[in-house]
Amino acid sequence: MKPDKLRESITAHDVAELAGVSRWTVNRAFKPDASISSESRRKVLEAAGQLGYTPDLIASSLASDRSNLVSLLIDDFSNPHKLVMMERLTRILRHSGWGTLLVNTLDEDDAALALVNARQHRVDAAVLIGSQFSESILAAAGGAQQVKKLILFARYSADPGTISVCCDDKAAMESITDHVINRGFSHPVFIAGPQTQSAHLMRKETFLKRWQEARGEQAAFAPVETYDPQIAYREVTRYLSGLKRSEWPDILVCENDALAMGAIDAIRHEFGLRVPDDIAVTGFDDTPVAANPNYRLTTYRQPITAMAEGLVDVLKGEYDPDALSHFIGRLVVRESA
Amino acid sequence: MKPDKLRESITAHDVAELAGVSRWTVNRAFKPDASISSESRRKVLEAAGQLGYTPDLIASSLASDRSNLVSLLIDDFSNPHKLVMMERLTRILRHSGWGTLLVNTLDEDDAALALVNARQHRVDAAVLIGSQFSESILAAAGGAQQVKKLILFARYSADPGTISVCCDDKAAMESITDHVINRGFSHPVFIAGPQTQSAHLMRKETFLKRWQEARGEQAAFAPVETYDPQIAYREVTRYLSGLKRSEWPDILVCENDALAMGAIDAIRHEFGLRVPDDIAVTGFDDTPVAANPNYRLTTYRQPITAMAEGLVDVLKGEYDPDALSHFIGRLVVRESA
DNA sequence: TACCATTTTGCACGCGCGAGCAAAAAACTC
DNA sequence: GAGTTTTTTGCTCGCGCGTGCAAAATGGTA
Known part of the structure; x- marks a missing residue:
């Protein structure tokens, strides 16, 4: 033992000395399910509190993997x-x-x-x-x-x-689709995010499939390159501008809230239309902003x-x-x- | 050496053997400013690539502190x-x-x-x-x-x-205050966040002080308990409801964008008023949503x-x-x- | 070739703790 | 109280790498 060894950090060893036990008992005192008597745990924790000791997680990680x-x-x-x-x-x-x-x-x-x-x-x-x-x-x-x-x-x-x-994305998207159908919408457009991943593709496919089953016709869709409200704003604007009036949707079914918020802003501020009166919108996620008075978004909350x-x-x-x-x-x- | 020692993770030692150098040279090869010849670094990196070795940061942390x-x-x-x-x-x-x-x-x-x-x-x-x-x-x-x-x-x-x-919060808040003054507003209310910390207190104090200097009168302020747009919405609604018409502000100077967004929503959706025509609003932070068409917020961007x-x-x-x-x-x- | 300066390499030791086992202590049993 | 089981404690060895120094290699000079 070198009591004067200029060490800044106190280790289990120091606590052990003070508590009158071995180093291993000290570390055991800090594991909830370790084999240790309540008496020595008490002693250790008291000594540790006195010295301000806490186990080193780096060393622990190295030793335990x-x-x-x-x-x-x-x-x-x-x-x-x-x-x-x-x-x-x-x-x-x-x-x-x-x-x-x-x-x-x-x-x-x-x-x-x-x-x-x-x-x-x-x-x-x-x-x-x-x-x-x-x-x-x-x-x-x-x-x-x-x-x-x-x-x-x-x-x-x-x-x-x-x-x-x-x-369960499929069940979730089906409940949104059913809502859209029950509310009597007839010209939906699905606003999809980046097309790279199967999970979200599933949302689009689920919607298209169920719509097809219920209405016997193919629903339209439009992609947006990222889940960013600002980009969605731009892309939705571009998409709607390219349509003839007769082709306009009465609802935009969006893959998530980020897209839905961009869509709502675009509908209002680019085309001066009302939501939901002129075009309705649904989202997915129930982000806190979805409840905001500017959006009042119909959406799906994941647990x-x-x-x-x-x-x-x-x-x-x-x-x-x-x-x-x-x-x-x-x-x-x-x-x- | 135990070549068959059932080890899953390969260490610097293994790389050293393959590259024909010592373990220390291997680790040196991964430090940009280490003393090592380019030849042995090349050998090491090649061997490491072959074995899929990367230095263990846990062990490194333990040894180096x-x-x-x-x-x-x-x-x-x-x-x-x-x-x-x-x-x-x-x-x-x-x-x-x-x-x-x-x-x-x-x-x-x-x-x-x-x-x-x-x-x-x-x-x-x-x-x-x-x-x-x-x-x-x-x-x-x-x-x-x-x-x-x-x-x-x-x-x-x-x-x-x-x-x-x-x-420099002081300089920042002064530039906002000057903007408010120059635009000719006369009845500001400062919407402050939780009053626990000196930094943000400084924003409030800076505003009040500069307003006092410029206009010779004390500006009003109201606190909000957290920087949450929804809470701000509620608190701003409550605050404004408690005022007589004659006391109404023509601008809300908010401590940050989160409060400002709640304030704008409250002004519009609770009182049916227009921003900025009836009551103007400023924020602080320039959050991405500040540029949103719903807010178009005048604010301060930190670098x-x-x-x-x-x-x-x-x-x-x-x-x-x-x-x-x-x-x-x-x-x-x-x-x- | 001998000598010295410089670069490069190898090594002993330690970082603080965990797994797993063996020794010690405590708790029961008859 | 001796024998047995169970709980508790101590310990050896190793986790993978960094530090600081000494040995070796390299390069340059006369």
Whole structure:
């Protein structure tokens, strides 16, 4: 023992000396399910409190190969719904013992780099909440064993190397479609996001299919390149401008709220029309702004809290893959449709 | 050497064998400014590529006491401007070699826990972007040496244990005030956020002071408890309802965009009035929605990118404390005032 | 070729903790 | 109280890499 060894950080060793136990007993005192008598735990915690000791998670990670860290990759900060997801995920993850490493991925190559970086940090999982992660990058990342677990949040993937935590998009979109049909709309246009991913393609396909079944005709659709309200504003304006009056829709069924908000703004401010009187609009996500008096958006609320808890179950290793991709939310009907 | 030792992860040792150098040379090859010949670096990188090796950052952190990680504490996910800040900070930090640990702090006690957790992760700094971190918690955290560096982003603090990276709030608010004066408004009301922190108090005080100097009279103000557009909507409605017609303001000068958006919505949808014709509004932050046709908000844009780069300088240890708290943004004039 | 300056490489040691086992202590049993 | 089971404690070894220094290699000069 070198009591005067100029050390700034106090370790389990120091606490052990003060408490009169071994270093290992000290660390055990900090694990809820460790084999330790309540008496020595008390002694240790008291000594630790006195010295201001807390276990070093870096060292713990190195020794145990569990970092209790999750990488959260997001590529789409212009969609306000991401804020809600981040709030919920970070809160629930931390409450369950996981830290969140937030990564802003610029494009696919950058996402690949981020996954490598995630591995270097030994994260327990990489969680993707994004629109532009293609199936190919998922396959590459999964195959290369970049990270222990690759989880898609709020999005479905058929890739066997990944785990999806998402709501039942088909059922959700069907309930929106039925609402549109029941309200008597006759000329819908589906406003779709970037066409790269199967999950959201499913929304479009579900809508088109169900409309076809109910009305015996093909519904129109128009794509928007990103889930950004401003871009949606521009694209919807362009799309509507290109139509003859006789072709105009009476409702825009949007793939999510970000697109819907851009659409509503465009309808009002570019064409001077009323929502829903002239053209109605529906969204998806129930972002906080959807309730704003400017929008009063009819939309679909995903059970994000339950989904986040499902994510925690995945991290713990206990989950039912099928239930994970079939969370059920609910239709929120407001004035926009 | 045990070539058959059932190891899943390949380490620098394995690469060293393949490249015919020592383990240390392997690790050196991955540090940009290490003392190593270009020939051996080439050999190492080739071998590493072949084996799919990347240095382990956990082990590196343990050995070097530098984690290249930053904790980002946010307590206010309902303010959309946070999304912009997160996007910018995570991007620039990662570009400069730092990872971002995002923490959602619920209240002050929770923030204290988060700081302890940050220390356990050995983060190089904790960055606070929040409204409810009081001076007392800062002092406590700073004094207890919880983390190596305590940085306030986009907010000023007089606490000597912390470092502020923020714009010159006084100059900024003065330019807004001058704009209000020059446009000939005569009955302003300042809509203030939670009154807990000096930085934002400064905005209010700056406005009141300059108004007093220019007009020789005291301007009114009203507080809102959080920077949440919905809460602001409610509070502004309540405040205006309590006034006699003769006392009505002709402009609401809001502490930030979140409050301004709530105010605009309230003016329009609760009182059926027009902005700016009946009551004008100004904000602060220039959130993306500020440009939205529903708001067209006159506001002040902080130089977030430059501020983020300033933050990186702090992490690197090279900075001028005074310049850090005096970034200059610019007034963005739109139709709302 | 011998000598010195400079660059490059290798190595002992330590960072703080965890897994898993063996020794010790405590709790029961008869 | 001796024997047995169960709980608790201590310990060896290793996780993968960085630090700082000494040895080796390289380059330049006379």
